[in-house]
Amino acid sequence: xxxxxxxxxxxxxxxxxxxxxxxxxxxxxxxxxxxxxxxxxxxxxxxxxxxxxxxxxxxxxxxxxxxxxxxxxxxxxxxxxxxx
Numbered sequence: 001x002x003x004x005x006x007x008x009x010x011x012x013x014x015x016x017x018x019x020x021x022x023x024x025x026x027x028x029x030x031x032x033x034x035x036x037x038x039x040x041x042x043x044x045x046x047x048x049x050x051x052x053x054x055x056x057x058x059x060x061x062x063x064x065x066x067x068x069x070x071x072x073x074x075x076x077x078x079x080x081x082x083x084x
Contacts, residue, residue: 004053005029008060015064027067031056 005028012024019027035055039046 001049004049005032008053008056011057012060012064012067015060016066016068018068023068027064028056028060031059035059 005025008028009021009025012028013019013021016024032052035052036046
């Protein structure tokens, strides 16, 4: 997993130079967690980390250049208020 997160973090940083390594890594982890959690809550079958990596990579390429405009702190607070 660490290798996957490192690769995705580097990809995100190449697309958005305004993000520090820590910020890019945080976004990658948040996107990963969001995808897996959403799929699980929807009752979908787990398709493995390869599928999650594909989706997160797609999101990184689609939204990565603008992620610096969003505050992940708001995302974290929103998720903290959810009932697990």
